[in-house]
Amino acid sequence: MRRDARERRERLVCAAAEIFEREGYHVPLEKIAAAAVGRGTLYRNFPDRTALAIAVIEAHIDGLAKRIELIGERTDAFFISLRELANLALATRALSHAVREEGRDTAWIDRLRGRVEALNAGPLARAKAAGLVRADFDIADVHMIAQMVAGGALDTPASGVPAGADRALYMLIQGLSPRPQHR
Numbered sequence: 001m002r003r004d005a006r007e008r009r010e011r012l013v014c015a016a017a018e019i020f021e022r023e024g025y026h027v028p029l030e031k032i033a034a035a036a037v038g039r040g041t042l043y044r045n046f047p048d049r050t051a052l053a054i055a056v057i058e059a060h061i062d063g064l065a066k067r068i069e070l071i072g073e074r075t076d077a078f079f080i081s082l083r084e085l086a087n088l089a090l091a092t093r094a095l096s097h098a099v100r101e102e103g104r105d106t107a108w109i110d111r112l113r114g115r116v117e118a119l120n121a122g123p124l125a126r127a128k129a130a131g132l133v134r135a136d137f138d139i140a141d142v143h144m145i146a147q148m149v150a151g152g153a154l155d156t157p158a159s160g161v162p163a164g165a166d167r168a169l170y171m172l173i174q175g176l177s178p179r180p181q182h183r
Contacts, residue, residue: 085146
């Protein structure tokens, strides 16, 4: 893809992320196109609303990958990554739910879940080796943790979402801590 085309696509995804978050999944696509690049570019890049929403979620995961890379080889990187993943789940929960409700092929979910697991595999291995995470915790459980944290904040008033998510994450991390029989 040409650089200018890639930049227009990125502007479109950024505008969509902001507008979806502010106005919801069913906002007119023309509003997103007008905010970023124009209708032709929108439909050249994304055949429909669902494809655009998936691209927004993928962009959030790209950001997660960059933040995990910045954390480096720290033994507590897994817990920092879980916090970042919880933030991602909170930021995209309504969008993810709306896309799932569309009833389209869900292969994208498995693809993105695999990517998140791959991003967290190294940090998890280091945390286990350092005795920070119980040995029976599996990388496949990472997605469940993100959903639990996001779910824990669903009924929280908007002003309390970060606190509710922090509390849920704290309790989950305590549950991940090794017990003598799991070391």
